[in-house]
Amino acid sequence: MAETGTPNAARPAERPSRPRVGLFVTCLVDLMRPSIGFAAVKLLEQAGCIVEVPEQTCCGQPAYNSGDRETTRAIALRTIAAFEGYDYVVAPSGSCAGMIRAHYHELFADDPNLARRADELSSRTYELLNFLVDVLNFDDFGAEFDGEVTYHDSCSGLRELGIKAQPRRLLAGVKGLKLVEMAENEVCCGFGGTFAVKYGEISNSIVEKKTANVSASGAGTLLAGDLGCLMNMAGKLSREGKPVQVRHIAEVLAGMTDTPPIAAAPPKGRG
Amino acid sequence: MTAQPTSPQFKQNATRALADAQLQRALGNVRQGFIEKRAAVAAKLPEFEALRDSARDIKNHALEHLDIYLESYEKKVTEAGGHVHWARDAREAREAILAICRKAGAKTVTKGKSMISEEIGLNAALEDASITPVETDLGEYIIQLRNEMPSHIIAPAVHLNATQVESDFRRVHNHLDAARDLSEPVQLLGEARAVLRERFLAADVGITGANFLIAETGTSVIVTNEGNGDLTQILPRVHIVIASIEKVVPTLDDAAQILRVLARSATGQEMSVYTTFSTGPRRPEDADGPDEYHVVILDNGRSSMLGTAFQDMLRCIRCGACMNHCPVYHAVGGHAYGWVYPGPMGAVLTPSLIGVDKAGHLPNASTFCGRCESVCPVRIPLPKLMRHWREREFERHLSPATVRSGLAFWGFFARRPALYRLATRVAMAGLGWLGRDKGKFASLPLAGNWTDYRDFPAPQGGTFQSQWKQRRQGAAK
Numbered sequence: 001m002a003e004t005g006t007p008n009a010a011r012p013a014e015r016p017s018r019p020r021v022g023l024f025v026t027c028l029v030d031l032m033r034p035s036i037g038f039a040a041v042k043l044l045e046q047a048g049c050i051v052e053v054p055e056q057t058c059c060g061q062p063a064y065n066s067g068d069r070e071t072t073r074a075i076a077l078r079t080i081a082a083f084e085g086y087d088y089v090v091a092p093s094g095s096c097a098g099m100i101r102a103h104y105h106e107l108f109a110d111d112p113n114l115a116r117r118a119d120e121l122s123s124r125t126y127e128l129l130n131f132l133v134d135v136l137n138f139d140d141f142g143a144e145f146d147g148e149v150t151y152h153d154s155c156s157g158l159r160e161l162g163i164k165a166q167p168r169r170l171l172a173g174v175k176g177l178k179l180v181e182m183a184e185n186e187v188c189c190g191f192g193g194t195f196a197v198k199y200g201e202i203s204n205s206i207v208e209k210k211t212a213n214v215s216a217s218g219a220g221t222l223l224a225g226d227l228g229c230l231m232n233m234a235g236k237l238s239r240e241g242k243p244v245q246v247r248h249i250a251e252v253l254a255g256m257t258d259t260p261p262i263a264a265a266p267p268k269g270r271g
Numbered sequence: 272m273t274a275q276p277t278s279p280q281f282k283q284n285a286t287r288a289l290a291d292a293q294l295q296r297a298l299g300n301v302r303q304g305f306i307e308k309r310a311a312v313a314a315k316l317p318e319f320e321a322l323r324d325s326a327r328d329i330k331n332h333a334l335e336h337l338d339i340y341l342e343s344y345e346k347k348v349t350e351a352g353g354h355v356h357w358a359r360d361a362r363e364a365r366e367a368i369l370a371i372c373r374k375a376g377a378k379t380v381t382k383g384k385s386m387i388s389e390e391i392g393l394n395a396a397l398e399d400a401s402i403t404p405v406e407t408d409l410g411e412y413i414i415q416l417r418n419e420m421p422s423h424i425i426a427p428a429v430h431l432n433a434t435q436v437e438s439d440f441r442r443v444h445n446h447l448d449a450a451r452d453l454s455e456p457v458q459l460l461g462e463a464r465a466v467l468r469e470r471f472l473a474a475d476v477g478i479t480g481a482n483f484l485i486a487e488t489g490t491s492v493i494v495t496n497e498g499n500g501d502l503t504q505i506l507p508r509v510h511i512v513i514a515s516i517e518k519v520v521p522t523l524d525d526a527a528q529i530l531r532v533l534a535r536s537a538t539g540q541e542m543s544v545y546t547t548f549s550t551g552p553r554r555p556e557d558a559d560g561p562d563e564y565h566v567v568i569l570d571n572g573r574s575s576m577l578g579t580a581f582q583d584m585l586r587c588i589r590c591g592a593c594m595n596h597c598p599v600y601h602a603v604g605g606h607a608y609g610w611v612y613p614g615p616m617g618a619v620l621t622p623s624l625i626g627v628d629k630a631g632h633l634p635n636a637s638t639f640c641g642r643c644e645s646v647c648p649v650r651i652p653l654p655k656l657m658r659h660w661r662e663r664e665f666e667r668h669l670s671p672a673t674v675r676s677g678l679a680f681w682g683f684f685a686r687r688p689a690l691y692r693l694a695t696r697v698a699m700a701g702l703g704w705l706g707r708d709k710g711k712f713a714s715l716p717l718a719g720n721w722t723d724y725r726d727f728p729a730p731q732g733g734t735f736q737s738q739w740k741q742r743r744q745g746a747a748k
Contacts, residue, residue, distance in 0.1 A: 057688050066661060068682070071679075190598060195639075198671075203724070235721070238728075266710060
């Protein structure tokens with residue numbers, strides 16, 4: 001892959017037989033869509049992990065990308081402390097896992113002790129799909145899904161963590177699911193965290209191109225591994241009145257598709 | 272003077288660009304052509320990634336020893352009979368060039384493509400001195416007729432369509448038959464070629480940029496596809512090269528190595544059509560060449576980037592791959608960036624050259640998708656450098672008040688997990704309840720920049736952490 005030039009997804013040296021995993025659920029999943037967190041727990045437990053959820057907030061990325069280093073450091077220190085002692089830390093997001101893996105070191109570059117603690121956390125931290133495939137080498141979840149899906153490669157996961165093959169390998173194991181690749185699946189959806197509100201008009205122009213590619217694929221369902229991108233794309237598809245269902249890939253892999261898709265109304269007569 | 276930057280009005284520029292249907296059609300070509308061609312030519316060269324490392328290392332080495340290589344370059348130019356003029360800023364560069372032109376009694380100056388010429392506002396300065404500048408690169412020629420800035424560093428007229436060019440040619444080339452057929456691009460090309468040929472022959476001075484200055488030989492190098500650069504520098508009596516300090520590389524071999532990634536990254540060609548090496552004026556035994564050979568070397572703020580995080584930016588070889596792969600550039604085009612250098616490289620370089628107080632929007636208007644860095648032939652960490660600018664803005668309180676207060680609010684809770692858990696549980700339960708019927712919000716207070724364009728998905732209600740706790744407590748009973 002000439003375009004990325006990024007390292008392949010990380011692999012660890014050795015692993016315990018029943019690894020103790022601290023789930024870094026990410027603030028967006030915590031607040032907006034807890035079902036993704038429960039899907040991640042189910043997948044990790046199916047793959048033989050003991051999952052725990054320490055008290056947590058955010059990886060600090062919003063502050064980091066807004067240029068506020070001090071706040072970022074304070075949040076990062078909280079995260080480092082919260083996840084001490086786990087064999088692995090796993091997040092259902094390439095963006096947040098990428099923040100810890102690719103950026104925590106630089107935050108503490110001026111303090112060797114803190115830098116060591118940041119590196120120690122980084123070396124144990126994985127994005128969910130990366131962890132399941134490359135660390136646990138586990139891809140048989142016995143899930144079923146009836147229909148065609150298309151997959152958006154979220155930027156941080158793709159370029160910071162080398163996540164490309166893993167979701168496809170996992171989706172290939174879902175009975176009844178057919179993956180239809182859309183054009184430009186490696187192009188940004190226009191979310192970019194605070195970018196989506198700071199430059200809403202430009203963000204809109206970018207996501208319009210994305211939803212056009214999603215529609216053109218003909219797939220009835222859009223999947224990705226990052227809730228931020230999913231909320232952006234789902235919000236646009238909904239505004240455009242396009243009947244594409246949008247979900248996090250973990251929900252499909254875990255067979256937890258009974259919840260309404262992102263930005264969709266619950267079935268009538270419920271709640 | 273250089274054109275006044277409109278970078279502070281980036282948002283208004285972007286709004287205008289997004290509403291310009293003609294521009295949006297033209298930008299579609301960037302999204303397709305450049306990307307596919309680069310990918311194909313890179314895939315054909317197994318050592319492409321290794322060459323990118325090598326190009327990065329060569330530029331890093333040259334930057335670490337910039338003083339030595341610039342001095343040795345000057346010595347070699349002088350030995351070959353040429354002259355080097357050092358310019359601390361745009362004004363000094365313009366004055367040096369004007370002095371050479373005046374001494375040569377120049378009336379017409381032909382010009383090869385040069386971004387430094389744009390940076391120092393050279394055409395306006397020449398016109399003020401009653402010297403006619405003639406851009407000879409086809410794209411530059413077109414935008415000169417339109418009195419526009421380039422919208423792309425290697426494809427200056429990429430924002431235009433053929434019909435616009437046709438109407439400009441009909442307007443300006445009014446000595447030609449009004450009934451002539453210009454419906455095909457090749458006819459436009461033929462007409463420009465015929466008009467420019469007369470200008471090449473009439474020119475007193477030729478000005479070109481430089482892709483490299485080679486220290487060991489005193490050679491300047493240009494890469495072109497139209498042959499206009501060669502005619503510009505060989506036909507007139509005087510040849511002036513204008514280049515910035517970071518263009519110097521130690522050896523011919525170094526230049527040859529970087530050439531292998533330059534055209535591939537830029538246009539997806541293995542090599543550009545012409546790669547032209549110039550050393551000094553015409554020697555007695557030469558068949559052709561200028562009588563005088565001058566090099567104007569511009570600093571204009573670059574030396575103050577040395578030794579800072581922004582030194583990495585000085586590796587840039589101006590291929591344009593970053594903007595070709597940038598979703599923001601694809602959306603708004605180059606003019607929205609408001610000064611000479613657009614796209615990701617402009618978002619990092621422009622604040623260094625004109626000040627982050629003027630160009631602060633540029634490093635903020637990025638999704639940090641990282642595609643620019645992934646294609647940069649000299650591996651400049653463009654998102655990281657844009658983030659550095661954001662940090663400087665934050666330190667200097669230049670970030671918008673809404674961003675600062677929103678961030679402070681979020682940061683307060685994100686640092687206090689117990690309070691965060693309580694506040695978010697209540698907030699999400701409320702928001703989830705409000706959105707429970709439709710599963711989304713068509714509008715939300717304080718979120719207009721989102722909901723003007725997209726629905727905001729309603730939260731499921733209740734946070735993961737509170738539900739997890741309940742489940743665990745339930746399981747423990």
